[in-house]
Amino acid sequence: MRKKIVAGNWKMNKTPTEAIALAEMLKPKMSTDNATVVFCVPYVDLVPVSEVIKGTDILLGAENLHFEDKGAYTGEISAPMLKDIGVKCVVIGHSERREYFAETDETVNKKVLKALEYELTPIMCCGESLSEREDGITIEKIRIQIKKGLKGLSSEQAKQVVIAYEPIWAIGTGKVATTEQAQEVCHAIRVVLGELFGDETAQEMSILYGGSVSAGNAAELFKMEDIDGGLVGGASLKEDFEVIVKA
Numbered sequence: 001m002r003k004k005i006v007a008g009n010w011k012m013n014k015t016p017t018e019a020i021a022l023a024e025m026l027k028p029k030m031s032t033d034n035a036t037v038v039f040c041v042p043y044v045d046l047v048p049v050s051e052v053i054k055g056t057d058i059l060l061g062a063e064n065l066h067f068e069d070k071g072a073y074t075g076e077i078s079a080p081m082l083k084d085i086g087v088k089c090v091v092i093g094h095s096e097r098r099e100y101f102a103e104t105d106e107t108v109n110k111k112v113l114k115a116l117e118y119e120l121t122p123i124m125c126c127g128e129s130l131s132e133r134e135d136g137i138t139i140e141k142i143r144i145q146i147k148k149g150l151k152g153l154s155s156e157q158a159k160q161v162v163i164a165y166e167p168i169w170a171i172g173t174g175k176v177a178t179t180e181q182a183q184e185v186c187h188a189i190r191v192v193l194g195e196l197f198g199d200e201t202a203q204e205m206s207i208l209y210g211g212s213v214s215a216g217n218a219a220e221l222f223k224m225e226d227i228d229g230g231l232v233g234g235a236s237l238k239e240d241f242e243v244i245v246k247a
């Protein structure tokens, strides 16, 4: 059985003080029998949030990492640093990082490999822009992102990776992909994973949908065959997150 995962992506929101309050508010609402809940939070919130969720099943996630262990990379944070403070998962290659911070499929690949080296679960993001969807090249774009992002991984390593499909036009816009659109791409992702790592591995890997997931649409999306949960931005900062986790 594939793992069901709901990961909140807090993005650049919440000071440490606010993060503690949010985590305290959400903590008692996150119990679920069949899903893993992750709070992916800004670097400075990691330690305070880890204190709040200690003793629960909620996993701590970061939103990025650097692909080297250490060195002259002013302002960056490494995998061993994250590991040392109890981080379990890390979002890699979010479209906002690709767009505003020049991340490429090549840097995404280096980061995925580095996360795996430190036993951090990579949540590797992929997704097409509106113009790519309109040009009918969504699946091609996604296949390239998956192939390049997961280059050099063994099947055993691939099993540790979580994929998040996030159409860029649906992020933070309130424009959610239809369940059919989301399922179509998540299925195509599983097909390419099968080509790369074998069907057995592809069947074991969790694929999340992200982009305006809300309390109102989560249940319908998560019912789809190839959608194993969600990467949730805006709605993970509100009480609504409970409804999404329960879905």
Ligand code: PGA
Pocket: 009, 166, 170, 171, 172, 173, 174, 210, 211, 212, 213, 231, 232, 233, 234, 235
């Ligand atoms: P959103 O963000 O849920 O606010 O659309 C999702 C994401 O970017 O991970």
